[in-house]
Amino acid sequence: MTALRAHDDAPAQPTEAAPAAGWFAGRSGLVVPLILAAFSTYLLVGVLTMEVPEGTDWPGPDFFPLLVAIAGYIVSALLVVKYIRQPEPAVPNVYSELDDVSAAERAEAEAAAKVRYRFFSDWRCLAWAIGGFAAFALILMPAGWIVAAALLFWCVARAMDSRRPLWDVVVALTVSSVAYLAFDVLLGMNLPSGILGGL
Amino acid sequence: MESLSLLAEGFGHAFTPMNLLFVLVGCLLGTAVGVMPGLGSSMAVALLLPMTFALDPSAAFIMFAGVYFGGLFGDSTMAILLNTPGQSSAIASTFEGHKMARSGRAPQALATAAIGAFIGGMVSCMVVVFLAPALAEFSTAFGPAEYFALALFAFIATSSVVSGSALKGLTALLIGLGLSTIGIDSVTGTERASFGVPQLFDGVSLVTVTVAILALGEVFHIASRVRRDPTSRLLRPKGRPFLSKAEFREAMPAWLRGTAIGLPFGVIPVGGADVPTFMAYGAEKTLDKRRKTPKFGTGAIRGLAAPEAAGNATTGTAMGALLALGLPVSATAAIMLAAFRQYGMQPGPLLFERSPELVWGLLASFFLAMIVLLILNLPFAQVWSKLLLIPRPYLYGGIAVMCGLGVFATSSSAFELFLLLGAGLLGFVMRRYDVPLAPLLIGMVLGPLAETSLRDALISSGGEPGVFFEGPISLTIYGLLVAAIALVVVGRVRSARRSPAPVAEAPAPQADVHA
Known part of the structure; x- marks a missing residue:
């Protein structure tokens, strides 16, 4: 690397x-x-x-x-x-x-x-995307869907050169919560509730 | 006219308010994914496949029909407006279509594409209705040797004939074939290359690999270019759809010719709709040269009408081949086949006997999807392009979350998510080095068929390889294969001689999957 x-x-x-x-x-x-x-x-x-x-x-x-x-x-x-x-x-x-x-x-x-680069691919952005997904897969079970999916969303947004990290957190949490409501509560899929499950 | 009464019954099944809603939602979602630059109809189907498992089979397939045709429509919308074909089948539409859009005729171009897709799709669905039962009947004459020949044909055609580099196509194909062998052997129950990992006993999930290669791989690919390559960013379209009577009359013969060219290709597995779209484009160009005032190069309406009709005609008959023979001729059809298997159904002659209400309901919903799309798209093509206003980070963030959601929903296992990540990385590497993606998926889907028919044929003949060249059907298939290879080689040599790089005009398609 x-x-x-x-x-x-x-x-x-x-x-x-x-x-x-x-x-x-x-x-x-x-x-x-x-x-x-x-x-x-x-x-x-x-x-x-x-x-x-x-x-x-x-x-x-x-x-x-x-x-x-x-x-x-x-x-x-x-x-x-x-x-x-x-x-x-x-x-x-x-x-x-x-x-x-x-x-x-x-x-x-x-x-x-x-512009010539040492590597054709932008490994820094790529690392955000890949790392984000790996983190998502790792913490999904313990931390639950809403936290893990928000993290994935945030990391990928970051990999896509987003410049507003704090605002991204808001968007990411909204997206993951809406997905949870739509697919777990409405459609009855089984997404892990994790640490937020007791609330 | 047994087919007609069965189809009428199918309409009866499809015409419930709930199912109409599913067609509508499917069309909307499919178009919504299809209009994203670089995301094609196979991506739409792959992303939405896990979602449909929450529904009962017939509703799921009805929604699928909507997603599929919606995705195809979205592809060509973007090919015309932004010159970014979502898949290779939309490339031929960019040549004249994008020129029309650039000369301020974007609305007419979109209308031409919508009507062309409608005509091609409608005619081919009619053909399928009458031909599919006969095709299913015919396929009962197929033994292991014939099926092996058919699978071999599909492998060679998709990996070598259609893709640019035969070696890279074969690479993708072999990885797909290898993946299909992992898991418990269906004949002897032997554990194969799973090394005691229980999640691999059932084999590598096709859904996971499809979502990974098509969607997650694309996310990684964009991430690797986004800060360095402004062309990977999105552009904004303009215009309103409308077609004058004169234009309609001008386009009509091209729509019909395109349809005629596209129809037979759905049944021949030569790798999907891109070959007939290029042929239709070429035919119109040749005819155009004989006219007094050649219009090609300046946004000729016929140059767009023909490939659009051809593409959808092929798509329609390809569905017929999938239903009747169980033979997927494109990546999208391969995903559909996976969906059938998920419900414990095997497309092929028996499907028509075992679940006729499903088959005919599905065929009926093709017609419905086509009509819904025409209604949706003539006035709303404009609205679709507004999707491009979603900021890129959130667009791809959302796609990544959808990938994770879809795969986790079908498997409920973290192991599957790591498999998704690994295959997504493979998808990225394949994009980076121009390795075609479709052969991998086709290899994975047809691998088991090829393997069992190969083994069955050899076991029944006592290990005598001559069995593969005995029947008239196998010999015909091998003959066709040789002819197809010869045709493509001659065509390539010719076009290379005439103009150095006719295809190079289009931007490198971001998703090299054959619709």
């Missing part, structure tokens, strides 16, 4: 044109074959540890996952070769000539597209 330090307030001050460094520029897509290979390994381990009952006709329950795992290894190898031979640098989006936007907006987008 060095990304967090590298460009804290990136949009305000284009970092000293630090281009995505070195060999991995345009090759970070290697993470895709990596995920596929890891998943194939998971399936393969599943196949190897599978306890197939005696006397099962071929092809048994391990046949199809094995097929998928082998195909997964082949495709990830091909993808690795592809990324090594022709890197795919990320291209920031700008308005095309068809977009109905003002000249100022167009210029802004083009200027923004020229």
